[in-house]
Amino acid sequence: MKKTFKKGMIGALFATAALAAAPALQAQETVKFGLFHDFTKVYTFVADEFSQGQRDYLTLINEEGGIKGQKFEAIVRDHGNEPQRGLELYNRAREEGAIYFMFLSTPVANAVVPRALQDKVVLGTPLHGRGDAMVGETFPYVFPMMASYWSQAARLLKYVEDTQGGLKGKKIAHVHIDTPFGREPLPILEKLAQQKSFELRAFAYPSPGNEQSAVWSDVRRYRPDYVLIWGAGNSQMVSVREAVRNGIDPSKILSVVWLTETDMKNIGESTAIGVKRVEVVQPGRDHPIIQRILDKVYKAGKGAGPEARVGNTYYNYGVADMVIATEGAKLALEKFGPPLTGEKLKAGMEMIRDLDTKGFMPPVTITPQDHQGGGQARVSQWDGKAWVPVSDWAAAYQDVVWEEARASAAKFSQAK
Amino acid sequence: MFYRLSGVHHTRYEDTRRLWPIPADRRLVAVLFLLALSAPLWLSELYLQNYLLPWLIWSAATLSLTLLMGVAGQLHFGYAAVMAIGAYSAIHLVRLGVPFELAFIGAGLVAAVIGCLFGAAALRVKGLYLVMATLAMQYLVDWVIVNVPAISGGAHATLQAPEARVLFFSFADGLTRYYFAFFWAVFMTLFLLNTKRTSFGRALVAIRDKDYAASVIGVSPFRYKLLAFFSSSFFGGMSGAVLAFCFYRAVTPEQFGFNVSTQLVAMVLVGGLGSVIGAYLGAAFVLLTPMILSNGIAALSDAGWLSVSANLLAHLPLMIYGALIIGFLLAEPLGLAKIYDNMRNYFLVWPFKHSRR
Numbered sequence: 001m002k003k004t005f006k007k008g009m010i011g012a013l014f015a016t017a018a019l020a021a022a023p024a025l026q027a028q029e030t031v032k033f034g035l036f037h038d039f040t041k042v043y044t045f046v047a048d049e050f051s052q053g054q055r056d057y058l059t060l061i062n063e064e065g066g067i068k069g070q071k072f073e074a075i076v077r078d079h080g081n082e083p084q085r086g087l088e089l090y091n092r093a094r095e096e097g098a099i100y101f102m103f104l105s106t107p108v109a110n111a112v113v114p115r116a117l118q119d120k121v122v123l124g125t126p127l128h129g130r131g132d133a134m135v136g137e138t139f140p141y142v143f144p145m146m147a148s149y150w151s152q153a154a155r156l157l158k159y160v161e162d163t164q165g166g167l168k169g170k171k172i173a174h175v176h177i178d179t180p181f182g183r184e185p186l187p188i189l190e191k192l193a194q195q196k197s198f199e200l201r202a203f204a205y206p207s208p209g210n211e212q213s214a215v216w217s218d219v220r221r222y223r224p225d226y227v228l229i230w231g232a233g234n235s236q237m238v239s240v241r242e243a244v245r246n247g248i249d250p251s252k253i254l255s256v257v258w259l260t261e262t263d264m265k266n267i268g269e270s271t272a273i274g275v276k277r278v279e280v281v282q283p284g285r286d287h288p289i290i291q292r293i294l295d296k297v298y299k300a301g302k303g304a305g306p307e308a309r310v311g312n313t314y315y316n317y318g319v320a321d322m323v324i325a326t327e328g329a330k331l332a333l334e335k336f337g338p339p340l341t342g343e344k345l346k347a348g349m350e351m352i353r354d355l356d357t358k359g360f361m362p363p364v365t366i367t368p369q370d371h372q373g374g375g376q377a378r379v380s381q382w383d384g385k386a387w388v389p390v391s392d393w394a395a396a397y398q399d400v401v402w403e404e405a406r407a408s409a410a411k412f413s414q415a416k
Numbered sequence: 417m418f419y420r421l422s423g424v425h426h427t428r429y430e431d432t433r434r435l436w437p438i439p440a441d442r443r444l445v446a447v448l449f450l451l452a453l454s455a456p457l458w459l460s461e462l463y464l465q466n467y468l469l470p471w472l473i474w475s476a477a478t479l480s481l482t483l484l485m486g487v488a489g490q491l492h493f494g495y496a497a498v499m500a501i502g503a504y505s506a507i508h509l510v511r512l513g514v515p516f517e518l519a520f521i522g523a524g525l526v527a528a529v530i531g532c533l534f535g536a537a538a539l540r541v542k543g544l545y546l547v548m549a550t551l552a553m554q555y556l557v558d559w560v561i562v563n564v565p566a567i568s569g570g571a572h573a574t575l576q577a578p579e580a581r582v583l584f585f586s587f588a589d590g591l592t593r594y595y596f597a598f599f600w601a602v603f604m605t606l607f608l609l610n611t612k613r614t615s616f617g618r619a620l621v622a623i624r625d626k627d628y629a630a631s632v633i634g635v636s637p638f639r640y641k642l643l644a645f646f647s648s649s650f651f652g653g654m655s656g657a658v659l660a661f662c663f664y665r666a667v668t669p670e671q672f673g674f675n676v677s678t679q680l681v682a683m684v685l686v687g688g689l690g691s692v693i694g695a696y697l698g699a700a701f702v703l704l705t706p707m708i709l710s711n712g713i714a715a716l717s718d719a720g721w722l723s724v725s726a727n728l729l730a731h732l733p734l735m736i737y738g739a740l741i742i743g744f745l746l747a748e749p750l751g752l753a754k755i756y757d758n759m760r761n762y763f764l765v766w767p768f769k770h771s772r773r
Contacts, residue, residue, distance in 0.1 A: 084466075
């Protein structure tokens, strides 16, 4: 009995090893995108919706006949936020011919950056990865594509400046998770605090941020005019709850992109009416692109997940990521023709000028110098049911952002 | 049969004291060594750089943790922090212009000194309390790295491994990275195998079994506990440097978080406490099984044999992985090394199972 068990175990091991070793024997007829996520560890709050949006948009493109006859294929895998697994996926997908990669995990993306630069394949890093990757000269194959965290922080301050008639003398608290991500906007905030002479104080709560009460009583004593909350996933919900409990007016809370309708429903729809967040893509279903997805993908039963998620904030971010990447692919195919390679796709991405998505995103312009796409964002407010925009798409204090990005990128090229 | 003993006569003391007295073991080791040495010739780039290379580095790190946990019996739940200190020290030293060979040793020294500092807790506390002390090290080191931009490398907390050469070979070359990691793993293996039979190793074992009794027979627990932490952290730091230069090539604090520490402890325990071959098996199991499982299951799903939601698809490998850990530990609580040992013992006398071993 024991022996057969052992034999069975060994057999099973060999079977899995053989499966893993079997290379995907498919001809290179589709454009392959490696869209990897952390479905199981840290980024679970965003991975499912984001990935569903990406896959649905690619399905939509394929249903509509592809681009110039080229169909798209998404390779979707879980890397569990572990760099070594991400690198394995990256190299495996590269052997299968993938030319565009996205990991939605900062540690994994950062480990891939030097390799992508060497292998000349496009690495999309929207809302994660190195913020200084917007400097196209230093990072020719890395595309943040959407407003970086620096631009987001700048956009929020610009909103305060515009609505309050200036930032002078204001007290602004930056309440953040104590990780590199939470600290990231600090250099920009500090520089702006000097320039615009407002008072800035940073409050850090320990990761993962499920317990923040000590920090928020400090924040209350500080009596800030505005509070920036900089976390992700559950810690954002805790921040909003604690802020409200400490008597901070919800309309004075300004959040990074990571705050959704689901989070607000979990907090209590009417608990924090008035909370503001920065957004880089329009949420909701009220848009032609989302309507096309519902029409052609979900009616045909080809959706990549539950239909209820369509139109959620992170779902739309996933769609937007693919809108930009496929636009780059289209321009590249128009100019260079198939088959698409990493170099062609990179050149195509850099040809995007004022990409018009009818308000789904701000107009995106990517150049060989600017890989951030212009850095435009807007502020929206929770009205108890949905996020309502309270400002226009605009880029803010890009001079400060670029100065910081160039300084940081210079350090990277030194190390190379 | 395979490990034939008949006809093997040791006529000199040196023969019996060899690392592998049985010829079959020696042949097996030689074959494995040659296979690994020639791996770039027969293994594709993908498997060389993403399976074999990290496996060797993690095995080396597990071996240095085995020295502490398996041989000296001191628990350490902050070992990723030790590796982080090594990785960051090596990168900063190379950036300051120190040649890699010296920076490599420097990384070990820095890690050893800081590791020793926290290891000093072991002089007073044992067991679970020592776990707490080493956990504190993990969190303190994490905190310092994240909060000191000069260490972490600025706002993005990503530090690129600079261009470096080791004995005229540049790390930009994949082969250099592989062979450096390979020889490092070989060195660690020989080091541990030999340490176990030196007076130092025996002193550590004495401390592990009962530190009070050890001090009665003249083994100073103060000295040997600190030495255990020093040497283990020294090599752990160096393994961290190898990891930074040969595999990640850019370090971020997340790569050395608490979850990595638990993985390292799992490698030691699943492999078999105190065993050299166990370090290799444990590292392979903890590091490679999740990759192989999730690729296998994704392949099944792509082939249409398995239709489940994307979310379940991502979690299925985790469930199987968990079940495998429980299964292996139920089948053999002493770890994978013991499973190998059982098989070896079986073949040692096969087909005369009834005979004395």
